[in-house]
Amino acid sequence: MSTMVEIKHRPVLVDKVVDLMNPECGKVFVDATVGDGGHSLALFERCEDIRIIAIDRDPEAIKRSKMFLESYGDRVEFHNINFIEIDRVVSYFVDGVIFDLGLSTFQIFDDKRGFSFGRNSPLDMGMDEGAMSVEHFINSASPDEIADVLYQYGGERKSRRIARRIVSEREKEPIMTTSRLATIVKCAYPPGYHRIHPATRTFQALRIWANSELNHLRVALPKALRVIRPGGVVVVISYHSLEDRIVKVEFARTAESAEYELITRKPITPDRSEILNNRSSRSAKLRAIKRSDSRKRGS
Template identity: 45%
Template structure:
């Protein structure tokens, strides 16, 4: 298991400050990872505070159990944050929800998990290896059009059709089972077109998102968080690519009570206001980006649930 001390939490202070933690509040960290954000939240809680920890990765939950199980203020659950509303611990309502999206550094760094093309390993990519189909399962059973659609939609890969065609041609000879094999296929298909960026970057991102159902889970998780947050409760979300950030941005906007529409059509009646954005999108400082290269694409958005009387 990766050493949790080697994991550097992204935008730690900004994300936790966004929660406006109160000593006696109840908070949920839906993406425990290796606990960087959780430790910071817990350090601000008093004896009456409550911290709920979730993660879909069994290794992350093992770390949480080892470090926090003895703390009476902490409850731990193995599961996707999209199911938070199904957990009885969230029934009293939450004063804050923190989500640090995407793949964690320990998952990337452990070659056997199959998330990275930097080392040859089984082509898995599941955040929860105990369920669902692996990336290899998907690539070896999906038709060419579905593979191309996944690469285009989730990876914004311009050469998605060409890559999909080569994948299908290769698997007809023998199944694709290794990260190194897939990375080599992509490089053969499109070459090294972007300096400083491996040609398989978008393909691996797309497959990871598809295999883990990340965007669908995010939408369900945001809905669940809004349902469980108390009035005045905060939602603090760190995204790492435009697809995630767009979902978060539109979710906050769509629940802000603002009139939607375009200049070419009549305005659309606004839904009742349930959220208000706290400040603008935040980005890592230059110093953090220098110290932690994986923080460079991070975007933090914070919103607060409005009191009932504040609804339109």
């Protein structure tokens, strides 16, 4: 833990999130993906007298955020659950919910987790115990099943070729590590210049599949929209076009009712200086929706 503490996640679009949530005395927020607590800390920095319900499916994230948010004492309530259960732990209306999707930096850098193809780790990629096993999938699924996952969740155009290579390599010896998988994917690619590492899309697809990330987002968004009080907001930062699409469609459908109004017609993205300072922010897209204030609705 001690060396991992030095690797702290840098919250993305943090000023925008704080402006949208507008923390004021007595307000209650849900940080549905607390990670290292960066967005929660920024909310407290704007106004100390708020309460936060902090959720993360990864037990390690809960341990870390408890440490980073320690000085706020019982103003933070922690729940090591999947955000699809948001309605189980939020039993009253709140003023805002933030979802900052994807991975926290400590997860990427943890050699035991297998999220990064740049490290030699077991083929895990689970954010919690409920995740499906990538190792089992890679070593037992049919070429079509593998190709479908790579194409559907990673948009990998060489999915069939990679899947065939995986199957022929696993016949020699089971594929147990991230570095072996990354090498197999690289070898399946035609040689030449690649803007990103050839294994990037494969790893992203397997992670999204193993953790059912898109399904969980589909389930959690309508629940989050129901727990905000009039005047409250739901803010989502996504890092993948499929996630952004789910948010866009759900928010547009919800805003058809007079009860909700879209705050962002187009997604907010980080500016050049944020991207230069924090490369992980480069694909971020923020969308927000507000539950209309009932007093205004009536007028």
